[in-house]
Amino acid sequence: MGVLNNSLPDIGPVRAVDSAIGWGRKSSIWPMTFGIACCAIEMMAVYAATFDLDRFGAGVPRATPRQSDLIIVPGTVNAKMAVRVKRLYDQMSEPRYVIAMGACVCGGGPYVKWGYNTVKGVHKIIPVDIFVPGCPPRPEALMDGILKLREKVGRNQVFARQAQTAADMDGRYAAAK
Amino acid sequence: MGAIRDYFGNISSALTTAAKGMRITWRYFKHEPPITIQYPRERVEPPPSYRGLHILQQDKCIDCHLCAKACPVDCIEIEAIHHGRTLEWKQFSIDYKKCIFCEFCIPVCPVDCIHMTSEYELATEDPDGMVEDLLTWTGLRPEDQRAVEAAVNKKKGVAAPATIESAKGAPEPGSAEDKAAKIAAIKARLKKGSA
């Protein structure tokens, strides 16, 4: 879609197309098979039968970043791994989403003080959409995060012009009036 | 001759192993109830001992900083001004970016004012949203309130009449009202989370 992105006026038909695209995107979020530490086990529990993430169309983890929309970073990222996490993120195609799962990834967690080797939150490396704190978060808490991500994805405007600045907001407000 | 026997032997063993597995699958399909929890429509309550988000009984707290000292990750920030015996509270916050839910802050409290609830959903888009000021934290649901009361009573050695009394007002578990109330609570929470 490229050049048309966020370039059309924010009117009813464009919005309808946008919401259709958003619905499609949010109903087929494909996460990446990516486990680092403790949280990965709870992430596996989310894929398993008891919680069954497939109910939201996100249950088939992809083994390669090129096919996936969502990277759940489950576990401590250290200096050696951070380079790889960044590379994996760079390999994903747009639109891509990041969930930071667990305290270590949200902001350092237990390793914040004495961890000479750990990155204090993966948002120092890659932009994060949803933070799910907990050590580790319960599977329900991760699903809560994924549901919130679905909302966020559904809200995204693809073609309609986004209100970027305050002046733009004012203009939209006046137009609505 | 042997090769042919191997060939057909392989086919038959492949069929039998597949049939064995499919028999189990069929039995589950036919006879066993589904085990999937339909989150967020239904929610399995963690046990009362669950170590979830914290709650502070502010009127009891004496600002002794013992919980902050006991914390292995230094996630508790406390600030209060003492006016004689009364306290003017500035801050009692827990940084869930660090908290590991180890429960070491609970047993050290000399006045039993900090507790852990069975609340655990804290997913947010904002990294600063994970620092909860317990003075204003209102994420507690009625059942959590009851669990806290029960925990306090248990520690005091009081039998649990308070729990039963407070539970009287609640609709019967499993009834239509109960379900409606739960769904309403979940909706309210989701709305709060997305706002």
Next chain:
Amino acid sequence: MNETDIHSKLAGAVVSGVGALDESAKDPFVVVDPGSLVPAVTFLKNDADCRMEMLNCVTAVEREDCIEVVYHLSSVTHRHSLTLKTRVERPAGGTHESWIPEVPSVAALYASADWHEREQWDLLGVRFTDHPDHRRILLPEEWIGHPLRKDYVYPHEHGGMPLDLDAVPLYERDEATPSEPAAPRPSGTPLVQPPNPNSDRPDAGGVAPADSDGDLRSIKPGSNDGGGH
């Protein structure tokens, strides 16, 4: 066989460098000279009565005056175990940049020693001479310093990845105007320095923590179960 028998056999076999058995310790240990470490371990492994087939653990411990390397050996056949130590004295002013102690490697005797010794090199900077593959194992090869030394200085970043709590995220950095390099840390300081919970920090407001009177903690009255909370 208990530790005393093993020690007497060992002292009888290896001529020099085997110290006395410290029986007051929780796990009785023998201190040997670095020079006679390999013969001692060879003897313990091959002697029919000792048969220490397994090297459980190699640990380097940094003390005030020395670095000691501890070997935990055990025998599956005879079901006994022994702790062996060797010490390298710290030279005057030996810091973690200037002093690399050297101990002979036992990787030729036990394959398990290979990774253990590499780990001790990585984290504590003990060089094991004649080690077949003397590289770092846990940290990246280009890492500076040995983190488990007491005077280790924490880095600000490594390989372009920020390690500070208040670091600016990579994707928000302005490439055109590189930020100033962070000031070097004083020796031995950790990454972030919130108040240390183990220190004797004065309690705010001077309210005495009710450590002495236990009933404030509301242990169940009259119950004799030890657990309070």
Next chain:
Amino acid sequence: MEALEMYTVDPNDDVYTEELKLNLGPQHPSTHGVLRVELKVDGEIITASRCDIGYLHRCAEKIGENVTYLQFTPYTDRMDYLASMNNNLAWSLTVEKLLGVEAPERAQWIRVIVAELNRIASHLIAFGTYGIDIGANTPFFYAFRERESIMALLERPSGARMLYNYVHPGGVAHDIEDGWLEDVLAFCDEFEMRWKEYNTLLSHNAIFIGRTANIGVIPKDMALDYGLTGPVLRASGVSWDLRRDVPYLAPYDDLEFDVPVGEGTHGTLGDCWDRYWVRMREMMESIRIIRQACPRVPAGPFMDKAMNRMYKTPLKPEPGEAYMRCENPRGELGFYVVAEGGTSPIRCRTRAPSFCNLSVLDALLPGTMIADGVAIIGSLDIVLGEVDR
């Protein structure tokens, strides 16, 4: 090694292959976390391999030197996160050895039950993910269903789902509630039935046996030389179990259980199938232990009275040192602690079983196919949190 000679490159052949460097991991579905293996492959045959670990190094030993003895307990949870109870237990026993105290009897029996339950949960993960490695997706779902039951059971006394922080120096953190032991026994009955299903689904499946038998054979001498422990050592025919040979908890003396040892049923002694089968049988032995232990939990305190003060006043052991080892699901977990009188040790070394078990990988991989390499890594059942600490 013979396989190596069979497949060496001969440039005079009509079809010859070229040596290729292949990176397996750190993000790879079959490396059980963030293990990276550099492989040299000739076609499908691995000719050389080099493990690269440290992608989950979390400075646990440095932290141990800076926090108090009690505060380090939750960090041991995060080493082998599949068997946190056993890690807690090993650390608590180390501190107890250093202090010279012993937990009350009730605590000891509770410790046995929770440790064995956690051992089953840990082996279930090994079973489920091994199925995925081999290409059978179904066992994963069955294994996680039973694991959820164990999580629910352990959640009740401890209050957490996975990283329990339940076994503390001097006893356990909370008493068990009434009726918990009955629920554990009910789970045992159910699990026995499910275990038979697992065997029908996976253990005796012809394809599974074909993929695992005679693969990655570890002879007895090699296993001892590399310091392997746990199921990996026992599969090679060495009957060595610390619970029986060096009992670290008093109840293990009174309990009756067998130590499963590899027999080479479908191939050579010490192959992947043996390692898998030892784990499967260990689950049943754990069930046997739990069944015996549940009726024998005595009444009494669950925490040493003197030790209860440690929550407020940090422990201060006398100068000294202690090495304590426990039989974890993955092998011998040892903690070596050197105290010099402060509230935290000056050295806190972890002898991680996965670390030693993984070191044999470089010796096993050359000469096998890439797909067999995945089977070998899975059969070692490593947890990277413990390898790197």
